Amino acid sequence: MSATKNIPRVHKFFHQFEGITTLRDDKYISEWNEYTDKLTKTPNDPNLWCQRALVCLKEGYPEIALIDAKRVLLLCDEIKDNIELQKISYKGRYYYAEALRALGLPGMSASEYEILKDLSETFNKTKKEKFQILALKLRQLSNIRIQVSPDGTAEPKNELLLKEISIRWGFTSPIILSYVDCGWFRFNGQYPWDKRPNERISATILRELQKQLDNASNKKLKVVLRKLPPDSVKESKMTIHLGVESIKDFTTHEIILEEDPFIAGHNHFSNRCEYCTLELVEKPGHPRCSVKYPCHNSRCKELFCNKKCYKLAMKLYHKRLCGKSIDTIIRSAQRVRPGWNHIFILVLKLFALAKERDINPLDIKEIKHLSRQHANSYYEGHLPWDSEYEIIYFEILKLAEISLYDLQYDFWVFITLMAILGVNVFSGEGNIRDTHGIFPLTSLFNHSCNPLVIHMNATERYFRKDLTQQFMELRQKYQQIDCNRFRFTTIALQNVMKGQEIFTCYIDTIDDKQQRQSKILYTYGFICHCDKCEADPQCHFSLPGAICWNLHYYTDNDESFLSQFKCLNLE
Numbered sequence: 001m002s003a004t005k006n007i008p009r010v011h012k013f014f015h016q017f018e019g020i021t022t023l024r025d026d027k028y029i030s031e032w033n034e035y036t037d038k039l040t041k042t043p044n045d046p047n048l049w050c051q052r053a054l055v056c057l058k059e060g061y062p063e064i065a066l067i068d069a070k071r072v073l074l075l076c077d078e079i080k081d082n083i084e085l086q087k088i089s090y091k092g093r094y095y096y097a098e099a100l101r102a103l104g105l106p107g108m109s110a111s112e113y114e115i116l117k118d119l120s121e122t123f124n125k126t127k128k129e130k131f132q133i134l135a136l137k138l139r140q141l142s143n144i145r146i147q148v149s150p151d152g153t154a155e156p157k158n159e160l161l162l163k164e165i166s167i168r169w170g171f172t173s174p175i176i177l178s179y180v181d182c183g184w185f186r187f188n189g190q191y192p193w194d195k196r197p198n199e200r201i202s203a204t205i206l207r208e209l210q211k212q213l214d215n216a217s218n219k220k221l222k223v224v225l226r227k228l229p230p231d232s233v234k235e236s237k238m239t240i241h242l243g244v245e246s247i248k249d250f251t252t253h254e255i256i257l258e259e260d261p262f263i264a265g266h267n268h269f270s271n272r273c274e275y276c277t278l279e280l281v282e283k284p285g286h287p288r289c290s291v292k293y294p295c296h297n298s299r300c301k302e303l304f305c306n307k308k309c310y311k312l313a314m315k316l317y318h319k320r321l322c323g324k325s326i327d328t329i330i331r332s333a334q335r336v337r338p339g340w341n342h343i344f345i346l347v348l349k350l351f352a353l354a355k356e357r358d359i360n361p362l363d364i365k366e367i368k369h370l371s372r373q374h375a376n377s378y379y380e381g382h383l384p385w386d387s388e389y390e391i392i393y394f395e396i397l398k399l400a401e402i403s404l405y406d407l408q409y410d411f412w413v414f415i416t417l418m419a420i421l422g423v424n425v426f427s428g429e430g431n432i433r434d435t436h437g438i439f440p441l442t443s444l445f446n447h448s449c450n451p452l453v454i455h456m457n458a459t460e461r462y463f464r465k466d467l468t469q470q471f472m473e474l475r476q477k478y479q480q481i482d483c484n485r486f487r488f489t490t491i492a493l494q495n496v497m498k499g500q501e502i503f504t505c506y507i508d509t510i511d512d513k514q515q516r517q518s519k520i521l522y523t524y525g526f527i528c529h530c531d532k533c534e535a536d537p538q539c540h541f542s543l544p545g546a547i548c549w550n551l552h553y554y555t556d557n558d559e560s561f562l563s564q565f566k567c568l569n570l571e
Ligand SMILES: C[S@@+](CC[C@H](N)C(=O)[O-])C[C@H]1O[C@@H](n2cnc3c(N)ncnc32)[C@H](O)[C@@H]1O
Pocket: 228, 232, 233, 240, 241, 242, 243, 369, 370, 371, 373, 374, 423, 424, 443, 444, 445, 446, 447, 448, 524, 525, 526, 527, 528, 529, 530
């Protein structure tokens, strides 16, 4: 990766808070644990949330600080005429502003600092002046901030700007800029207080998974532990992974695994079954759609394809969500990434289900083992931050009737769950963004561009011309037995020997090596070293040359950055 001499890369990654560089050296984690313990006993204490927000800022978790600070503001707002609470509330706002700044949302941060500079005695004159200067700088920065359109296509203005930056700072390969209104936060799939990633490869979980695999594969498959080459998972410490091996020989086209989705969801752009996502129509007669079966609650807008799906949804999550509108989530999700509502809909369902079971969503036994390795390698250990996350998280809690102060459903759980889903959901029927499902066992297969197996289902998503006959038979069989329409079937593409690791392909095999590797790295966070990639003389995909993380960091210590930036011809 080519970094420039002019810009020390490391400087870009760290945020300064009151002279403290947030190095993530776990110095403050014991304090975080202490406050969290106390908060389980007194969840409505704004002072404790305020202290925890500060600790998160110091340790370098602004995304967690942001929500803690928001809790402070909400709790203090309830009792307006208490001077002590007012002071805590001002501090909360300060941490909120600082968290927004660290996340790379200068405009929103400026608004908070503008409010703060006019606030009372809690802050001395020097501090208020500091707020005023900061507000001004952040506002300026927000006005000149680089933005790219949400789908990543560079507009002519951005093209020009990128060229300027490349020349000025000597970058030789492409630069990634954030989405409109997006920032960045560092995340490697695991918060330091979360010990679950170790449990997911424990003997108990493996035994449990094996039992389920025995059932779904008719004792043909075995779950195994795999050590991944460290260079294929650059930003993650989690190098021990799960995978699947054959217990016996298979012949070509043999069915080796059948699985129904644990939870599925659709984008709500068309009428689909809320449980299995099958497309719905008004009248009977359509060969592949079902007639609408409305929810029994006349105030609920959700539809199902039959009573069975309705009952299954009720049993898992629908009872809690029945009759409630998800419009706010859809609206916000559309702003984050148009067309991609499904991750949030799935998170909503998982939160509702966890609340029904009174557990942390990460402890849902069906998904507890899923991998957390995700796309962050592409962004040097960061994920894009969108301000809508805050709104969506609050709305999910509201819809699932979960208190904002209930630590089982804390914000870090939401972030972790989104990362887990990012690499573990499969598209189903319709356009690629229409329907998605979580298949806990099918998710165990690792990737190879030269796969041994392929997924088929009764829809056309995984249809391949050379497998037309198998596909038609499968569709007919599934219609006859009236099983879940999103059932996934994994079949062997060639003869497989007992003891071989079974690989599937996560992407389109017709792409060339660089396209495949870039897609894999971008979505799944690893560099593919499969036989096909290694045998191909085309070079390995290389990471983008530079990523402009939260550009405003430069202003902290580098006044010249802002002026340089301003001189760039944006018109
Ligand atoms: C759907 S999961 C597959 C099961 C996963 N190995 C586990 O431990 O649960 C996808 C994740 O597995 C890892 N993975 C799958 N195939 C891989 C490969 N060929 N090389 C490196 N990592 C791989 C990546 O971290 C990816 O994000």
